[in-house]
Amino acid sequence: MTSEARIVAVNGMLGYGYELDSLQAGIAARPHLMGCDAGSTDPGPYYLGSGKSLVRADQIYRDLKPALTAAVRNRVPFVIGSAGFAGAKPNIELTLEIVRQICREEDLHFKLGVIRSDVNKQAVIAALAAGEIEPMPGAPGLTRELVEQSAHIVGQIGTEPYIAAFEQGAEVVIAGRSCDTAIYAALPIWRGHDPGLALHMAKIMECGAQCGIPLAPNDCLLGSMHKDHFLVRPLAAHRVCTPESVAAHTMYEQGNPFLLYEPEGIVDIREADFTQVDRQTVRVSGSRFEPSPALKIKLEGARRIGARAFTIAGARDRHVIENLDVIERAVNDAVRRNLNAQALRDGYQLHFRYYGKNGVLGELEPSVVAPAEVGILIEAIAPTQSLASYVLSLARSSYLHCPFDGRKATAGNLAFPFSPSDFEGGDVYDFSVYHLMKVKDQNALFPVELETI
Amino acid sequence: MPQLGDLASVIRSKNAGPFQVTIDIMFANAGDYARALRAPSFTAAEIARRYRIAEDEVALIPFARVHAIKITIPRRWGSRGSGSAADRDVYGAQQHGPLVDLEIA
Numbered sequence: 350m351t352s353e354a355r356i357v358a359v360n361g362m363l364g365y366g367y368e369l370d371s372l373q374a375g376i377a378a379r380p381h382l383m384g385c386d387a388g389s390t391d392p393g394p395y396y397l398g399s400g401k402s403l404v405r406a407d408q409i410y411r412d413l414k415p416a417l418t419a420a421v422r423n424r425v426p427f428v429i430g431s432a433g434f435a436g437a438k439p440n441i442e443l444t445l446e447i448v449r450q451i452c453r454e455e456d457l458h459f460k461l462g463v464i465r466s467d468v469n470k471q472a473v474i475a476a477l478a479a480g481e482i483e484p485m486p487g488a489p490g491l492t493r494e495l496v497e498q499s500a501h502i503v504g505q506i507g508t509e510p511y512i513a514a515f516e517q518g519a520e521v522v523i524a525g526r527s528c529d530t531a532i533y534a535a536l537p538i539w540r541g542h543d544p545g546l547a548l549h550m551a552k553i554m555e556c557g558a559q560c561g562i563p564l565a566p567n568d569c570l571l572g573s574m575h576k577d578h579f580l581v582r583p584l585a586a587h588r589v590c591t592p593e594s595v596a597a598h599t600m601y602e603q604g605n606p607f608l609l610y611e612p613e614g615i616v617d618i619r620e621a622d623f624t625q626v627d628r629q630t631v632r633v634s635g636s637r638f639e640p641s642p643a644l645k646i647k648l649e650g651a652r653r654i655g656a657r658a659f660t661i662a663g664a665r666d667r668h669v670i671e672n673l674d675v676i677e678r679a680v681n682d683a684v685r686r687n688l689n690a691q692a693l694r695d696g697y698q699l700h701f702r703y704y705g706k707n708g709v710l711g712e713l714e715p716s717v718v719a720p721a722e723v724g725i726l727i728e729a730i731a732p733t734q735s736l737a738s739y740v741l742s743l744a745r746s747s748y749l750h751c752p753f754d755g756r757k758a759t760a761g762n763l764a765f766p767f768s769p770s771d772f773e774g775g776d777v778y779d780f781s782v783y784h785l786m787k788v789k790d791q792n793a794l795f796p797v798e799l800e801t802i
Numbered sequence: 803m804p805q806l807g808d809l810a811s812v813i814r815s816k817n818a819g820p821f822q823v824t825i826d827i828m829f830a831n832a833g834d835y836a837r838a839l840r841a842p843s844f845t846a847a848e849i850a851r852r853y854r855i856a857e858d859e860v861a862l863i864p865f866a867r868v869h870a871i872k873i874t875i876p877r878r879w880g881s882r883g884s885g886s887a888a889d890r891d892v893y894g895a896q897q898h899g900p901l902v903d904l905e906i907a
Contacts, residue, residue, distance in 0.1 A: 390820055393885020393892045487821035487876045488883070596868045597812075600826060604818040604874040606865045623867075654887060700888045709896045713853060713878065715903060730887050779886035780820045 354537045354574040355380045356550075357584070359416045361557030361566030363387035363429060364404030369415060371558075371569035371584035376419050378571055378584075382536045383420045385412070386529055386555045387444065388431025390649060390780075391602075398500045398651030398778030400439030406447060414451050421457045421521070428511065428522040428532055435649075436466045436526025437501035444523055452802050459521050462514035463798045466503040466525025468648060470496050473786065481787035485647065486604060488783040495781040499650035502782055507612035507646070508544075510795040511535030517799055525795070526649060529555035530611055537574040545638030548616045550579040552609055553598055553633075560598035561588040578634035580626065590631040592623035612647070612791065614640040643787055646794065650782025655698075656734040657774030658741035662748075662763035665722045669762045670706075672753045673723065676762065677701050683747040684740060697731040697740045725763065730777055741771055806844075807902030809834050817894040818874060820883035825873040825898050835869035841906040849873060852900040873901075 357375035360367040363385045375383065388396075392403045402409070413429075420427035433440025441463065451457065473496045476482050482491055496502070503526040512535050514522045524532075533551035538544050550572045553560050558568035561583040569584040581590050599618060600606035609616040620635040664670055681699060688697075704724035707714035727748065729741035749763050788794055807813055812828035829835040838844055846860040853860075853875055861874040878897070880889035891897055 390884070391817055391893050393889070394820070394883065395885060485819055485821065487819070489821075593868055597826075597828060597870060600865060600868070600870065600872055602816050602818055602824065603872075604822055604824055604861070606863055606870075606872050654881075698887055702890065709890055710899050711879065711890055713900050715852070715900055728888075777887060779881060780883035783820055783883065 354382070354540055354542060356533050356536065356554065356572045356574070357383040358533065358554040358557050358570045358572065359383060359385040360412065360568060361386060361555065361559050362389065362404065363412050364408035365567040366412060367557070367568050368585050372416060372419060374584040375569050375571060376423055380425055380571070382426050382428065382533070383416065384428035384430065384532050385416070386430050386532055388434045388436055388526060394651035394778040394780045395776070396440070397435035397437055397503065397649060398653060399776060400435070400437050400501060402434040402440060402443055404434060406443060409444065410447050410451070413447060414455070417448065417451055417521070418455045418457060421459055426515070426520050426522070426536070428524065430524050430527035430529070430532035432523050432525060435501070436503050436524070438465065438467050441465065441523065441525055448523065449802070457802065459802055460518050461800045461802050462517065462519025462522045463800065464506055464510045464514060464522065464524040464795050465798070466506050466527070466795060468502045468504045468794065470499065470502060473502060473648065473782070476786050482784050485783050485785060491782060491784050495652065496650065498652040499781045500653055500778070502648055502650035504786070504794060505612070505647040505649070506795045507531050507791055508535040508538050509791045510797060512539040513792050514797045515539055517797060519797065519799060528611055530609070533572065542574045543577070543638065544613070545616050545636045546579050546634070547574060548609060548611055548638065549599070549618060549621065549633065549636035550574060550581065553581055553595060556598065556601065558583045558585065558588055559601070560595050561590050562594050563588060578632050580630050580632050582630040589629045592625055592631055595631045595633065596623045612644055614638055644789070644791060645785040646788045646791065648782050648784050648786050649780065651778040652781040653776050654779050655730045655732050655777050656737045657728060657730050657777045658734070658737040658771060659726060659728045659774055660741060660745050660765070660771045661724065661726050662765045662770070663722055663724055664763060666758045666762070668755050668757055670720065670723050672755070673703055673706070675753050676748060676751045679751050679753070680744050680747040684743045687743050688740070692736055692739070695732050695736060697729060697736060699740060699744055700728040702726040702728070734773055734775070738771060738773060745770060803905045803907060805902065806838060806904040806906055809838055809906050813898050813902060815894055815897040817877070817884055820885070821877050823875055823877050823894040823897050825875070825901065827871045827873070827901070829869040832869055835866070838906050839864055839871065843904050843906065848904070849875070849901070853878060
């Protein structure tokens with residue numbers, strides 16, 4: 350019979366913080382694994398495209414130092430999934446640099462396994478030609494050009510490469526872009542636990558104590574795998590899990606609340622049962638795993654589409670607010686008239702958002718209440734920062750002085766909060782790739798590199 | 803007649819990946835959940851109208867165990883997914899707005 354496997358999720362996002370008391374409670378539970386998720390696509394394509402992290406290096410350092418030190422000193426394996434936020438090569442390098450610094454400072458020694466998730470563009474192009482690529486729901490199609498234009502393409506690592514790292518004796522695993530579930534499910538699956546339960550528990554654990562009350566992505570959660578069920582419990586004494594909070598969290602950020610799609614198969618939680626076992630702990634059973642006939646790996650790619658410049662200003666004059674559409678049209682015309690032929694050929698985009706009117710919902714905004722004031726965000730995107738800033742400068746001055754019928758405040762249409770008024774937003778990316786690729790051997794795609802620290 | 807935003811204990815939206823937004827509407831009890839679900843206004847067609855998408859693009863999934871209803875729709879903003887040009891809500895966290903004033907009979 351398989352013995353219990355206890356796992357501590359340090360938090361839901363490396364860098365968001367956690368309670369040190371919760372970490373101590375986690376260590377006291379003598380876990381078989383500690384880990385954290387360090388990435389997400391939620392903040393958009395910039396982090397994958399640029400190779401930078403949303404969470405700053407000093408936040409990663411602050412979170413990692415006590416957790417990694419405690420894990421290594423207590424000989425508890427430690428995993429970081431989706432390292433450096435997007436999991437591409439520069440993201441992993443950032444994480445490795447921080448880990449090496451902590452190891453030097455704390456005199457930590459262990460066998461490190463690094464799993465890279467960068468996927469070769471030629472392999473993606475070949476798979477595309479062979480018809481082995483399909484879009485994720487809602488994603489547009491993929492072309493050879495989009496693949497070639499991508500700054501980075503990563504695949505989401507499943508459980509198998511993590512298991513390969515454990516088999517080769519890795520005590521700390523730093524992995525590139527990972528399925529959130531792989532981070533916590535690999536160890537119990539490797540130890541012979543039911544994959545349906547292990548993946549379901551991992552899905553709940555990947556957000557830290559987000560499934561607790563009060564919810565907290567920035568705190569620790571303990572998961573315990575047993576033969577036919579698992580238990581989850583927040584590690585802070587003042588938090589609890591309830592059957593409702595855990596069941597509700599299962600549906601978080603999922604397109605379908607009943608089926609969790611993982612590379613190795615589908616977890617069906619329609620028959621899952623959630624029960625309270627003590628003040629803080631919930632027991633879950635009945636999640637079923639259906640292996641998929643073909644292994645498919647989710648690819649994420651980001652390409653640069655230009656550079657951004659923006660300004661923000663307010664309008665408080667009723668006549669300006671009533672004429673925003675008229676002014677916007679006039680500004681678009683004025684910018685076009687003022688740009689030279691080369692700039693027009695290079696191309697640019699101008700976007701206007703009106704906060705207080707419909708900045709968040711655009712044409713979907715049901716409210717027709719006339720606002721007393723409106724926040725106006727003007728955004729220019731062009732192939733170079735210089736052209737974007739130039740387009741924005743033209744748009745900003747045109748907007749400030751734009752005449753319109755019934756204008757009374759003839760000194761200026763906008764209230765600028767800042768001098769300088771214009772900001773350089775840097776490179777802009779989009780998700781060029783968000784597709785599934787058929788893969789024969791996950792371990793060949795995501796090899797493990799071992800190193801002794 | 804209450805609005806959905808009053809009846810629900812949680813009404814939230816979030817990305818389900820960069821190209822879909824998923825809306826969770828949770829209720830404090832089975833009665834409120836059932837009342838919302840059987841309201842004549844609570845249909846995929848009405849949701850599609852409010853988000854200006856096709857009815858077959860709306861996935862409406864009741865989850866009785868937790869008195870919740872999940873609605874998954876295509877992302878409406880950005881030239882190609884979240885965080886691309888002309889996006890309005892990178893995390894998709896404020897896209898439940900058009901459903902809050904749905905009248906529940």
